[in-house]
Amino acid sequence: MKIPKAKMQLVIVDWIDSAGHHGWHVPDDSDEGMYCESAGFLYAADKIKITICSHRQKSDAYHNSDLCIPICSIQKIKVIKR
Numbered sequence: 001m002k003i004p005k006a007k008m009q010l011v012i013v014d015w016i017d018s019a020g021h022h023g024w025h026v027p028d029d030s031d032e033g034m035y036c037e038s039a040g041f042l043y044a045a046d047k048i049k050i051t052i053c054s055h056r057q058k059s060d061a062y063h064n065s066d067l068c069i070p071i072c073s074i075q076k077i078k079v080i081k082r
Contacts, residue, residue: 001074003045008056010080012039015073038067039080047071 004011019034040052043063049070053063 001071001077003050003071004042004077004079005045007043008041010039010082011042011052012037012078012080013050013052013069014075014077015069016075017073038069040065040067050074050077 015036015038017034017036038052040054041056041063042050043053043056043066044051049068051066051068053066055064056062
């Protein structure tokens with residue numbers, strides 16, 4: 001998978017979240033809640049994780065509401081052309 005290099009590109013990230021249960025429950029094959037899709041501005045990326053943010057200030061690097069996603073969880077990253 002190729003990670004976009006330019007900062008603050010608008011991206012959609014398909015990724016798999018970790019999940020767990022506590023207490024007694026009936027086993028099933030349902031893992032629907034584990035598949036996630038997040039959209040935002042690509043703020044940072046390295047070999048371990050990417051960080052996207054939902055809000056940014058156009059004039060500088062200020063951003064808000066960031067989400068860090070481990071590279072090992074990412075299925076696909078799509079750059080949104082604007």
